[in-house]
Amino acid sequence: MGKKERNKRPDDKRPEARAAQREAYERKQRNQTLLWRATIVLVLLGIAAFAYWYYMQAKLLEAVTTASYPAGQHVAGKITHKENPPLGGAHNVAWQNCGIYSAPIHNEHAVHSLEHGAVWITYRPDLAADQVEVLRGLSSDDYMLLSPYPGLDAPVVASAWNHQLRLDGANDPRLRAFITEYKNNPRNTPEFGASCYGAVSSTATNDATLTDPSAGMAR
DSSP states (O other), X not given: OOHHHHTSOHHHHOHHHHHHXXXXXXXXXXXXXXXXXXXXXXXXXXXXXXXXXXXXXXXXXXXXXXXXXXXXXXXXXXXXOSSSSOOSSSBOXXXXXXXXXXXXXXXHHHHHHHHTTOEEEEEOTXXXXXXXXXXXXXXXXXXXEEEEOTTOSSSEEEEETTEEEEESSTTOHHHHHHHHHHTTOTTTOTTTTOOSOSSBOOOTTOGGGGTOGGGGBOO
């Protein structure tokens, strides 16, 4: 082999290597293009899914009634509210501990819980036992109140601060949408971050809590 031949670069000796490199480069470019296209499709599908969910939430909550009560109106004793059950307005200085109650609770304490971000589910005392069990399951989370409420004009009523929804029953899909939208939501919770525990745990049979909240607190 001559000197000139020995000084040739390997690429000059193997043109097939250059072809392989070019093919590998083009394959990499194709893969990157496919990856970007797949990513764009997934992003668009995610946007479409979110838009559909948001639309369905809005449709489910079309029947929500609203009010514009200011927060911080603490009053001792019995209070007459415009709505039944109330969804805001004047309330007792002590809130009702969030949880599940098998007897009615005082409006005055429950409204204060709404001010802290709770959703209060009330139901007719004669609601079927299996429906009450469904409500108990939904109310086992934090910032949830559940209690029977004599005289309701709907089988189930869900209330949050300045928002309320009358429902056909425990399995009404609007109930879950209401909880998702309004429970401890900083947009509509006047005292967002405030506790829903550490106050009154007694029921409406104890009127003493309306003037002396400590009478209904756990010892």
